[in-house]
Amino acid sequence: MIDFRSDTVTRPSEKMRTVMAQAEVGDDVYGDDPTVNDLETWAAERHGFASALFTSSGTQANLLGILSHCGRGDEYLCGQDAHNYKYEAGGAAVLGSVQPQPIENSADGSLDLAKLAKAVKPDDNHFAKTRLLSLENTMGGKVLPMAYLAQARGFAERQGLAMHLDGARVYNAAVALDVDVTQIAQHFDSMTVCLSKGLGAPVGSLLFGSQEFIARARRLRKMVGGGMRQAGILAAAGKLALAENVSRLVEDHANARYLAAQLNTLPGVSCDEASVQTNIVFLNVDQTVAIQALASTLKAQGILISPGYQGMRLVTHLDVSRSSIDRLISAWRACL
Known part of the structure; x- marks a missing residue:
C-alpha cells in the first residue's frame, strides 16, 4: 500500500x-x-x-x-x-x-x-x-x-x-x-x-x-x-x-512540493503550492467530486488517502517516492 x-x-x-x-x-x-x-x-x-x-x-x-x-x-x-x-x-x-x-x-x-x-x-x-x-x-x-x-x-x-x-x-x-x-x-x-x-x-x-x-x-x-x-x-x-533519518527529510519536502504541483493538474483540485514548506500538503476538492468513492477506488488500487473536500491533507514520508506520487495522480485522474 x-x-x-x-x-x-x-x-x-x-x-x-x-x-x-x-x-x-x-x-x-x-x-x-x-x-x-x-x-x-x-x-x-x-x-x-x-x-x-x-x-x-x-x-x-x-x-x-x-x-x-x-x-x-x-x-x-x-x-x-x-x-x-x-x-x-x-x-x-x-x-x-x-x-x-x-x-x-x-x-x-x-x-x-x-x-x-x-x-x-x-x-x-x-x-x-x-x-x-x-x-x-x-x-x-x-x-x-x-x-x-x-x-x-x-x-x-x-x-x-x-x-x-x-x-x-x-x-x-x-x-x-x-x-x-x-x-x-x-x-x-x-x-x-x-x-x-x-x-x-x-x-x-x-x-x-x-x-x-x-x-x-x-x-x-x-x-x-x-x-x-x-x-x-x-x-x-x-x-x-x-x-x-534526519538528513533524508529534505526528500520528503521536495516530494511534497512535487505532489502539490501535480495535484493542481487534476480537475476539481486546487492546492496552494507556495504554502507547502515541509511534508504536508493541503488541498481543496470541488464538491462535485465523489470523494468517498474516489478514496474507495484508490484503496482498491493500493493507495490510501483521508478523503475530504476543504483542507484535505496528504503527507509525504520515507515510504512515499516520486513514483508513488505519479501513481496516485494517474489513478486519481483515471477515476475522474
Missing part, C-alpha cells in the same frame, strides 16, 4: 529491525535498560538539554510536559489548532486539572504575542494561574521562523512563563530552515520529538528538559501507565532514526 494519510504510517527498515532484534535490554522501570539509558543520555546532549525521557507517544510526552510545568488549577497558553489542545483527548484538563487557554493561530502557524499578552491572567483569586506557553513546530506543516521563536521567548520571560515546544515534527522545521535542531531547542524549557513520524521509528517520543523537570515527568509517566520494561527494543529504533 502507498499511504498518504500521515507520516505516522512509516515502517521500520530492515536495518532498523536488525538493530531492534539485537538491542541489549533490561527493566527500564528499574532503570536497568542500557539501550533506553543510552538513548536518553545521548539525545539529551544532542538536543542541548540536561535530561531526556523516552515515552510511548507524542501525546504522552506532551501530557507529561504540561503536567510537569503546571499544577492543578494552573493554565497553559496554546494555539487553537495545537495538537496538545485539539487532538489529545483533553488530557491535561482531564488528568491534570490544567486549564488550556487557546489562542487563534495566525496563517503562518504562530500565535500573536499581543493576543497572548491579553490572555495571561492577573494574579487574582478569580483566575487560573498562567504558567506555560506551548508552541508547536511545525504547525500544520508550516515552520515557525527563528525570529519569532526569539520574540516568543522574550515574551515568556517578561510574563514569567515557562516555554514548551510540541516538536513532533521539529526536525522537519530544522531541515526546512537549514539550521541545527539545537538552534530551535535553545528557546524552550522543554521540548518533545516524535520518533515515529517522518524519522521512521515504529514507536516512541522523547521529552527534554532540566534534570528536575524530567524527574517529575518520569514519576508522572509511571502514574499514567507509561513505565515500560524491556523498552530497549524500541529505543534502539529511536536512536537509529535520529542518527540516520
Whole structure:
C-alpha cells in the first residue's frame, strides 16, 4: 500500500529491525535498560538539554510536559489548532486539572504575542494561574521562523512563563530552515520529538528538559501507565532514526512540493503550492467530486488517502517516492 494519510504510517527498515532484534535490554522501570539509558543520555546532549525521557507517544510526552510545568488549577497558553489542545483527548484538563487557554493561530502557524499578552491572567483569586506557553513546530506543516521563536521567548520571560515546544515534527522545521535542531531547542524549557513520524521509528517520543523537570515527568509517566520494561527494543529504533533519518527529510519536502504541483493538474483540485514548506500538503476538492468513492477506488488500487473536500491533507514520508506520487495522480485522474 502507498499511504498518504500521515507520516505516522512509516515502517521500520530492515536495518532498523536488525538493530531492534539485537538491542541489549533490561527493566527500564528499574532503570536497568542500557539501550533506553543510552538513548536518553545521548539525545539529551544532542538536543542541548540536561535530561531526556523516552515515552510511548507524542501525546504522552506532551501530557507529561504540561503536567510537569503546571499544577492543578494552573493554565497553559496554546494555539487553537495545537495538537496538545485539539487532538489529545483533553488530557491535561482531564488528568491534570490544567486549564488550556487557546489562542487563534495566525496563517503562518504562530500565535500573536499581543493576543497572548491579553490572555495571561492577573494574579487574582478569580483566575487560573498562567504558567506555560506551548508552541508547536511545525504547525500544520508550516515552520515557525527563528525570529519569532526569539520574540516568543522574550515574551515568556517578561510574563514569567515557562516555554514548551510540541516538536513532533521539529526536525522537519530544522531541515526546512537549514539550521541545527539545537538552534530551535535553545528557546524552550522543554521540548518533545516524535520518533515515529517522518524519522521512521515504529514507536516512541522523547521529552527534554532540566534534570528536575524530567524527574517529575518520569514519576508522572509511571502514574499514567507509561513505565515500560524491556523498552530497549524500541529505543534502539529511536536512536537509529535520529542518527540516520534526519538528513533524508529534505526528500520528503521536495516530494511534497512535487505532489502539490501535480495535484493542481487534476480537475476539481486546487492546492496552494507556495504554502507547502515541509511534508504536508493541503488541498481543496470541488464538491462535485465523489470523494468517498474516489478514496474507495484508490484503496482498491493500493493507495490510501483521508478523503475530504476543504483542507484535505496528504503527507509525504520515507515510504512515499516520486513514483508513488505519479501513481496516485494517474489513478486519481483515471477515476475522474
